[in-house]
Amino acid sequence: MTNPTTTGPALTDPARAHAAVPVAPVQMYQVSRHYGTGEARVQALTDVSVTFPAGSWTAVMGPSGSGKSTLLHCAAGLDRVTSGHVLLAGQDVTHATDATLTALRRRAVGFVFQNFNLIGSLTAEQNVALPLKLAGARPSRKDVRAALADVGLADRARHRPRELSGGQQQRVAIARAMVTRPSVLFADEPTGALDTGSARTVLRLLRRMVDTAGQTVVMVTHDPVAAASADAVVFLSDGRVADRLIRPSAAQVAERLTRLEG
Numbered sequence: 001m002t003n004p005t006t007t008g009p010a011l012t013d014p015a016r017a018h019a020a021v022p023v024a025p026v027q028m029y030q031v032s033r034h035y036g037t038g039e040a041r042v043q044a045l046t047d048v049s050v051t052f053p054a055g056s057w058t059a060v061m062g063p064s065g066s067g068k069s070t071l072l073h074c075a076a077g078l079d080r081v082t083s084g085h086v087l088l089a090g091q092d093v094t095h096a097t098d099a100t101l102t103a104l105r106r107r108a109v110g111f112v113f114q115n116f117n118l119i120g121s122l123t124a125e126q127n128v129a130l131p132l133k134l135a136g137a138r139p140s141r142k143d144v145r146a147a148l149a150d151v152g153l154a155d156r157a158r159h160r161p162r163e164l165s166g167g168q169q170q171r172v173a174i175a176r177a178m179v180t181r182p183s184v185l186f187a188d189e190p191t192g193a194l195d196t197g198s199a200r201t202v203l204r205l206l207r208r209m210v211d212t213a214g215q216t217v218v219m220v221t222h223d224p225v226a227a228a229s230a231d232a233v234v235f236l237s238d239g240r241v242a243d244r245l246i247r248p249s250a251a252q253v254a255e256r257l258t259r260l261e262g
């Protein structure tokens with residue numbers, strides 16, 4: 001038998017990936033996803049193999065309609081793949097039941113969205129406590145306050161979303177996503193609704209989470225500056241991985257994107 005500690009996972013063999021140490025929080029193998037049938041059929045992803053390693057921040061970019069959201073949703077177990085395999089937090093979720101997926105998402109996955117998606121009638125700390133409640137845990141005020149302190153908002157715990165700036169709301173959303181200590185944080189355009197200064201604060205916060213806590217982040221963005229904050233950028237075009245850049249500058253990202261959009 002092959003020694004799993006000396007042999008990495010074969011890209012095409014998801015079963016063996018379980019034996020690899022450390023396990024990347026998200027692994028996608030030859031994933032395809034189509035919607036509809038006949039003339040209405042849309043091929044959103046074709047043969048996509050990507051791994052998002054532990055403690056890394058990856059940006060996903062590409063022209064409109066290139067499959068970024070579909071990739072994020074398939075990676076997070078929010079959408080089913082047509083073929084291929086998805087491993088989330090080391091678990092093959094390709095054929096998992098909805099109940100298994102929901103439980104795994106609550107335990108292992110955090111989400112941040114462009115429009116924050118906070119509940120307006122709840123205070124910041126009540127919003128942050130929500131995922132713990134949904135997971136059946138009784139949230140401790142200490143954990144909730146610590147999550148808010150991590151994003152620099154300890155003094156805003158009793159504020160409601162309308163009493164916070166956009167950047168502050170996004171930081172509450174990040175605290176809410178992180179309070180369950182997820183294996184992976186998925187961010188869909190997290191700076192898309194923010195001014196430049198607030199965007200920079202959010203990007204610095206994500207950077208610190210990756211560097212100091214070893215958080216894994218997967219972020220869809222249209223913004224080359226945001227993408228250049230990540231460790232790597234995966235470019236999609238027509239549902240396929242068209243390119244990858246490691247630690248690119250914003251100018252390199254913009255140039256590559258322009259070429260794909262051309």
Ligand SMILES: Nc1ncnc2c1ncn2[C@@H]1O[C@H](COP(=O)(O)OP(=O)(O)OP(=O)(O)O)[C@@H](O)[C@H]1O
Pocket residue numbers: 035036042043044062063064065066067068069070071
């Ligand atoms: N539920 C669906 N039913 C049918 N087609 C879909 C569905 N979701 C996505 N698509 C199609 O799949 C393709 C990829 O869509 P997707 O939303 O993943 O692209 P995107 O890169 O995120 O786009 P954008 O940057 O505009 O948000 C598009 O052609 C889209 O119209």
